[in-house]
Amino acid sequence: MRSPQVRPAEGLPSRVTIYEVGVRDGLQNEKTIVPLDVKAEFVRHLEDAGVGVIETTSFVSPKWVPQLADAADLLAELGESGRVRTRPVLVPNPKGLDRAIEAGVSSIAVFGSATETFAARNLNNTLDGQFDMFGPVVERAKAEGMWVRCYVSMCFGDPWEGDVAPEQVVSVARRLMDLGCDELSIGDTIGVGTPGQVEAVLDGLLGAGIDLDRIAVHFHDTYGQALSNTLASLRKGVSIVDSSAGGLGGCPYAKSATGNLATEDLVWMLHGLGIETGIDLEKLVETSMWMAERLGRPSSSAVVRALGARG
Template sequence: MNAPTAPGGSTGPLPMTVPAEGLPGRVRIHEVGPRDGLQNEQATVPVEVKAEFILRLVEAGLDTVEATSFVHPRWVPQLADAEELYPRLSGLGARARLPVLVPNSRGLERALALDAHEVAVFASATESFAKANLNRTVDEALTMFEPVVSRAREAGAKVRGYLSMCFGDPWEGAVPVEQVVRVCRRLVDMGCGELSLGDTIGVATPGHVAALLTALAAEGIGADRVAVHFHDTYGQALANTFAALQHGVTTVDASAGGLGGCPYAKSATGNLATEDLVWMLHGLGIETGVDLGRLTATSGWMAEQLGRPSPSRTVRALSHKDPS
């Protein structure tokens, strides 16, 4: 008997749909592969390949694709082509949201000059990571972001606040929930419309996720303002995502093909793969708008450009050719 055909032409099994009670009917996937994924590559991907990658992701049904970062090229040379890349995406603006990361006021002005409508700042929940990543204390970094967020909102741009090390830090260990809540409160108060809670080194577990979301809700920061961003270092990313869904979260960050990782976690296997997330969500009867076949083909294509197989289990499974 032939294997069923997945949307987009990929062959292989599809998940049986068995809904679970208490979960959202639809989840918005915030695709971070072109930015968070490619910035961690050793080699610089040509701008033409990046543009094609983003186009294919949009054509696969992803309506939010984080395109690039307007950081100084010295710090992230892999994304030094932001000014060249972003104009190439102008035709996609009506089909997808194309947010960009801005590290400071200069980065924001570069993004606004290219008519970016959504930007993100990147804060830390811990002093050690703030020092390592931004060479500032947590409070100094938040103070730096305040005029960036204010200026972005004045220009009509939406602002997302990334918060790294929400569950564990390689230098400080487990991060107290109340410490994370305090920084989240600051980001919301300065004007961030959405918070992305990062498990930067992949140490979170479902109970920890539930505790943080419960504490945020008690602070008045509901699930409608929150996204989750899990790394799969210990194989917990999908379990943690499920726990977040149970607490009402409807925005999940993921990276096509599982691209990306964290340089501070040597054993990290990267971001939660978008295909693995879609497989689980579709099996739960949760709508995403994503064509799994097209997405899998896109990640397979990108893996070829990078010269290595995709770490996504779903990509590998659906790309497997039956010798019979």
């Protein structure tokens, strides 16, 4: 299988941690329920490909996301490997945290909003009210010894409110981190951001005292900007990037949000830049082709399509 030519560039991290969201964020929007054994096998294939961090599921209400109604069963199927620090689960509220604790997980993520409208639509709350909701969740999780990530969505544009000022993103991010989160993921939920915006937001976060090694980026590829935005982030020193195998995913509460940055496309670029990921690209491509067969449609990853066509 073809590999990218390696041409290292100055000023970039020597290693990038890829935070894989395909199993949770990638599958949550699928209209047909993906069987439990397929989800578990998906995780195992990703592990075999060398993917280190995999967000496996969410303890969200089955009423809102039926695809993830099997969260506890999936973790039971994965056994101890599904409970380690590098297998976080999304927790939307205190009830979700109760279920996560019962399942024995050791790391969670909460999902905040940078805009008022999305907070109402996604969280059934307000921009300010979300902190009151997440505060007890983070506090209890930390008391239980858990590692906690916080997502901030709609950081570069909102389908209802339009442009989002970097200062607004920084304010929300700082308040979430002040609750006690260990890591911050900045999300371009509808994929409208460009490198200049990315740099402005990252500069704001650094200016607000959020350490670079605690910042991750999460880009959607709606306008084809995910890789360019990722490269801009790397040049700023970011070394944690969210992506989804095969480009699976979107956002059920923002219809203009198409797929996540494909992990294969990201790995191709990183390896070409001489950046270590620990991932076997050939095995990763095989995994996404395997998953595409089970979903009954081609992968949206350009790298999977290119390498898959070569046989």
